[in-house]
Amino acid sequence: MTPDKLLAIALDHSPADQTEASLYIGKSALTRFANSAIHQNMIFENNVMSVRAVFGKKIASGSANNLDESGVIELVDRVVEMARLQGENPDFISLPKPMYDVANVESHCDSTAASTPEQRAKTVLALIGESDKISGSAAGSFTVRSGDYYVKNTLGVDSSERSSYANLLTVVTGPNGGFGYAASTTNDVTNIDGRRIGAQASKLAHDSANPIALEPGDYECILMPYAVADMINMLVWMGFRAFDYQEGRSWVCGKLGQKVVSDSISLWDDGLDPRTIVSPIDTEGVAKRRVDLIKDGVANALLYDSYTAHRENKQSTGHAPRGLAENLIVAPGSSSVDEMIASTKLGVLVTRFHYTNVAHQMSASFTGMTRDGMFLIENGKITVPVKNMRFTQSITKALSGVQALGSDLKLEEGVLAPAIKLGSFSFTSATQY
Amino acid sequence: MESAVDPRQFCDRVLDCAQKLGASYADVRIVRRDGESIWLRTGKVESLNRDSSYGFGVRVIVDGAWGFACSPDVTFDDAKRIAEEAVRAARASASTKRKDICLAEVEPVVGSFNSSWETDPFDVPLDDKIGALKEIDSALRCHEKIKLTDCSMRFWKFDQVFASSEGAYIEQKKIESGAAASATAIEGGEVQRRSIPTEDYATGGYEFVESLRLVDYAEQTAREAVGLLSAPVCPSGDHTLILEGSMLALQVHESCGHPIELDRVFGMESSFAGTSFLTTDKLDTFRYGSDIVNITADATLPGGLGSFAFDDEGVPASRTDIVKDGIFSGYLTSRETAGEMGWPSGGTMRADGWNRIPLIRMTNINLLPGDWTFDELIADTKDGIYAANVKSWSIDDKRLNFQFGTEIAWEIKDGCLGKILRNPIYSGMTPEFWGSCDAICGDDFWHIWGTPNCGKGEPGQTAHVGHGVAPARFRKVRTEGAQ
Numbered sequence: 001m002t003p004d005k006l007l008a009i010a011l012d013h014s015p016a017d018q019t020e021a022s023l024y025i026g027k028s029a030l031t032r033f034a035n036s037a038i039h040q041n042m043i044f045e046n047n048v049m050s051v052r053a054v055f056g057k058k059i060a061s062g063s064a065n066n067l068d069e070s071g072v073i074e075l076v077d078r079v080v081e082m083a084r085l086q087g088e089n090p091d092f093i094s095l096p097k098p099m100y101d102v103a104n105v106e107s108h109c110d111s112t113a114a115s116t117p118e119q120r121a122k123t124v125l126a127l128i129g130e131s132d133k134i135s136g137s138a139a140g141s142f143t144v145r146s147g148d149y150y151v152k153n154t155l156g157v158d159s160s161e162r163s164s165y166a167n168l169l170t171v172v173t174g175p176n177g178g179f180g181y182a183a184s185t186t187n188d189v190t191n192i193d194g195r196r197i198g199a200q201a202s203k204l205a206h207d208s209a210n211p212i213a214l215e216p217g218d219y220e221c222i223l224m225p226y227a228v229a230d231m232i233n234m235l236v237w238m239g240f241r242a243f244d245y246q247e248g249r250s251w252v253c254g255k256l257g258q259k260v261v262s263d264s265i266s267l268w269d270d271g272l273d274p275r276t277i278v279s280p281i282d283t284e285g286v287a288k289r290r291v292d293l294i295k296d297g298v299a300n301a302l303l304y305d306s307y308t309a310h311r312e313n314k315q316s317t318g319h320a321p322r323g324l325a326e327n328l329i330v331a332p333g334s335s336s337v338d339e340m341i342a343s344t345k346l347g348v349l350v351t352r353f354h355y356t357n358v359a360h361q362m363s364a365s366f367t368g369m370t371r372d373g374m375f376l377i378e379n380g381k382i383t384v385p386v387k388n389m390r391f392t393q394s395i396t397k398a399l400s401g402v403q404a405l406g407s408d409l410k411l412e413e414g415v416l417a418p419a420i421k422l423g424s425f426s427f428t429s430a431t432q433y
Numbered sequence: 434m435e436s437a438v439d440p441r442q443f444c445d446r447v448l449d450c451a452q453k454l455g456a457s458y459a460d461v462r463i464v465r466r467d468g469e470s471i472w473l474r475t476g477k478v479e480s481l482n483r484d485s486s487y488g489f490g491v492r493v494i495v496d497g498a499w500g501f502a503c504s505p506d507v508t509f510d511d512a513k514r515i516a517e518e519a520v521r522a523a524r525a526s527a528s529t530k531r532k533d534i535c536l537a538e539v540e541p542v543v544g545s546f547n548s549s550w551e552t553d554p555f556d557v558p559l560d561d562k563i564g565a566l567k568e569i570d571s572a573l574r575c576h577e578k579i580k581l582t583d584c585s586m587r588f589w590k591f592d593q594v595f596a597s598s599e600g601a602y603i604e605q606k607k608i609e610s611g612a613a614a615s616a617t618a619i620e621g622g623e624v625q626r627r628s629i630p631t632e633d634y635a636t637g638g639y640e641f642v643e644s645l646r647l648v649d650y651a652e653q654t655a656r657e658a659v660g661l662l663s664a665p666v667c668p669s670g671d672h673t674l675i676l677e678g679s680m681l682a683l684q685v686h687e688s689c690g691h692p693i694e695l696d697r698v699f700g701m702e703s704s705f706a707g708t709s710f711l712t713t714d715k716l717d718t719f720r721y722g723s724d725i726v727n728i729t730a731d732a733t734l735p736g737g738l739g740s741f742a743f744d745d746e747g748v749p750a751s752r753t754d755i756v757k758d759g760i761f762s763g764y765l766t767s768r769e770t771a772g773e774m775g776w777p778s779g780g781t782m783r784a785d786g787w788n789r790i791p792l793i794r795m796t797n798i799n800l801l802p803g804d805w806t807f808d809e810l811i812a813d814t815k816d817g818i819y820a821a822n823v824k825s826w827s828i829d830d831k832r833l834n835f836q837f838g839t840e841i842a843w844e845i846k847d848g849c850l851g852k853i854l855r856n857p858i859y860s861g862m863t864p865e866f867w868g869s870c871d872a873i874c875g876d877d878f879w880h881i882w883g884t885p886n887c888g889k890g891e892p893g894q895t896a897h898v899g900h901g902v903a904p905a906r907f908r909k910v911r912t913e914g915a916q
Contacts, residue, residue, distance in 0.1 A: 029522075034704070041501065045788075046788055048486075058478075063485075064485045065486050082559060085559040140704040143891070173700075249619070254622065362623070369828075
């Protein structure tokens with residue numbers, strides 16, 4: 001049965017005042033490797049329909065993967081019954097109506113959809129070959145995903161997108177206590193070069209061998225794009241989602257229109273930027289709008305879905321559910337990492353963070369560990385690798401002391417980010433490796 | 434299991450196809466999972482959701498390497514197609530192998546198991562469940578400074594079949610239930626959230642949710658949230674720290690449960706969640722904690738959220754000593770990792786549904802009780818901090834350096850609980866922290882806390898696990914207050 005037919009069955013069958021039905025049809029594969037051999041090799045397929053039914057201000061949702069006619073009807077009946085029984089939500093106004101034209105873009109690549117286990121194994125072998133050159137041990141994953149997402153509602157929203165995604169990442173462990181990370185994310189699997197990723201991670205693992213312990217404290221700090229991406233995701237999650245802002249739990253509360261970080265920082269979300277994994281619609285089928293979250297250091301705007309937008313009599317920015325941003329971009333600068341190192345008297349370079357979490361949301365403070373390559377910089381040169389350290393740091397304070405922004409951007413975890421040199425970053429303790 | 438095809442015939446078909454294609458081992462799981470969640474936000478039903486998912490997954494060993502494939506169509510046509518895909522993936526794996534997979538032997542079981550419950554939560558009228566949540570919500574909003582409340586119930590029902598090419602055929606049904614509630618006080622840019630201390634999850638029916646009596650603790654919880662707005666910040670320095678049960682459960686989870694996963698130890702998760710400081714050379718010799726620290730992994734505890742009868746490799750649930758008298762003494766294992774060590778499997782492999790492979794997961798990881806009463810513990814502490822309920826957590830990728838935030842703490846002075854403290858954080862290194870444990874409360878204070886959100890693996894899998902603990906005391910722990 002075609003997606004259109006399945007969605008039509010759902011909408012036609014529902015007696016609710018408003019009904020939304022969405023359908024994801026996808027296939028993915030994940031080749032994981034560890035100790036320089038593939039140890040998990042998985043092929044997944046699933047088709048899931050989700051339904052929301054609305055009676056006045058009563059709303060309920062559900063999903064199922066039994067997608068013959070009877071399965072769809074059973075799902076709709078179940079959601080409708082729940083919606084009827086449940087209490088009103090006075091804040092709920094409506095499901096979204098068609099607002100903007102959906103951009104005619106797609107990130108689907110046939111090559112990604114057609115990726116085979118043999119091709120992935122070949123790429124992984126090339127990566128492992130680079131690790132072998134330093135007598136290292138490679139671990140990582142190679143993900144490919146392709147799918148179609150369709151969403152319709154009874155108010156006229158009728159949107160869809162085709163997408164594909166490929167990601168290869170690795171951590172190479174060197175023979176003398178060194179670790180190195182590298183990753184590549186694209187919508188076209190043919191852009192992924194296992195040898196290059198393996199070589200990058202292996203060089204880091206080699207260079208970070210025999211680390212020394214560094215005294216905790218505040219240091220000048222160069223964050224590589226992998227670490228910047230993690231920090232930006234935390235910054236946005238703690239502050240720019242309208243849901244949190246409306247409830248007074250966001251660090252942005254009271255700061256919209258105010259300078260919150262250095263003038264050199266601009267940050268936006270743009271689902272149509274081809275340097276990211278393009279996604280023209282959100283889960284409600286609303287066209288994604290570019291949202292300038294920080295402009296020249298000033299907190300500028302929030303991320304809305306239809307529910308939070310209607311609360312303020314605004315229109316959704318296309319960030320359902322709950323202000324989800326997946327195409328964040330940090331404006332680049334003009335520095336190279338070498339220039340940042342050369343300008344540092346005493347500082348550290350951090351490749352990546354691990355297990356970051358909120359320390360204090362209202363001050364945009366987070367904590368976590370460094371990982372997979374941390375180095376001491378003395379008098380303009382990297383002198384020695386250092387053991388991993390814990391940090392607890394307000395992100396806005398850190399970004400208020402930006403000294404340089406990298407000119408090259410790297411896509412990691414949904415963020416297109418440059419390296420950033422910060423005047424101060426607070427490391428509170430060390431670990432043993 | 435209700436199914437359009439006979440599950441036994443279907444499993445036989447899958448396993449037969451896989452073996453004919455060259456699999457030296459194959460297993461198949463058919464899983465139906467239903468879930469219901471109800472979330473009230475400040476009196477409004479913010480989300481009401483019911484999901485169901487059904488399908489099968491096939492795992493094979495071919496030429497000494499693993500492959501996995503799955504499908505939502507439990508049909509004889511897909512039985513063959515998915516077996517072929519799994520075998521193809523395994524052959525690709527084998528092209529990179531450095532050694533063959535060697536599974537620990539297990540006696541194939543044919544049987545069935547149902548967890549126990551009195552009231553199926555899916556049979557309880559929605560009105561009753563929402564009504565109960567509204568009563569809690571109303572009690573939580575007893576003060577004008579309480580600006581937000583969250584009250585939720587979650588229920589899961591699992592119906593699954595496991596069959597292997599070695600002759601195992603096991604049917605299991607399980608129901609899990611739980612509820613949570615919290616109040617958030619906001620004033621002048623200060624935000625303080627406090628959870629009702631009895632919120633919890635377990636293997637059981639709706640009767641478990643009723644037993645939590647969340648409404649009885651709601652007003653006190655709200656008052657504490659309001660009190661935190663103006664409370665002094667937790668002091669910095671080295672302090673004697675007493676951890677409340679649910680916080681200690683997370684401490685066990687992060688600093689003991691994860692590092693004893695033998696797949697982590699072997700590097701199988703090293704590129705994602707990391708590895709472990711508990712390497713195999715430390716077994717039976719490494720001092721993990723003080724003499725009074727005894728930790729078990731026990732999937733047989735009645736009602737534990739990490740309890741079951743057979744894991745997803747068909748291995749019977751068991752109890753394993755993890756730490757004995759402070760000495761590290763055991764791991765969570767699978768057939769593959771145990772086989773590598775020449776051990777029998779501890780039976781801890783579980784998958785997050787039909788479309789995921791089983792991984793080593795925590796069962797119920799328990800700090801065994803001591804013999805103190807809580808009052809004795811406080812009275813015996815001249816100067817310290819009592820910290821309760823999880824707020825934030827982070828730990829390094831070998832599970833050594835940790836930092837946890839709690840919702841609330843109380844000053845302890847001269848054996849008495851004193852004023853409340855805001856934004857408590859404590860940190861340390863795992864063996865030093867457990868080495869500083871000098872008192873654990875007894876049986877009467879011991880409780881299995883359910884954790885329904887343990888993450889691991891790629892793609893991410895969520896496991897439901899349990900931690901039996903009683904409040905315990907630790908000396909010279911670094912504390913501070915987040916600001």
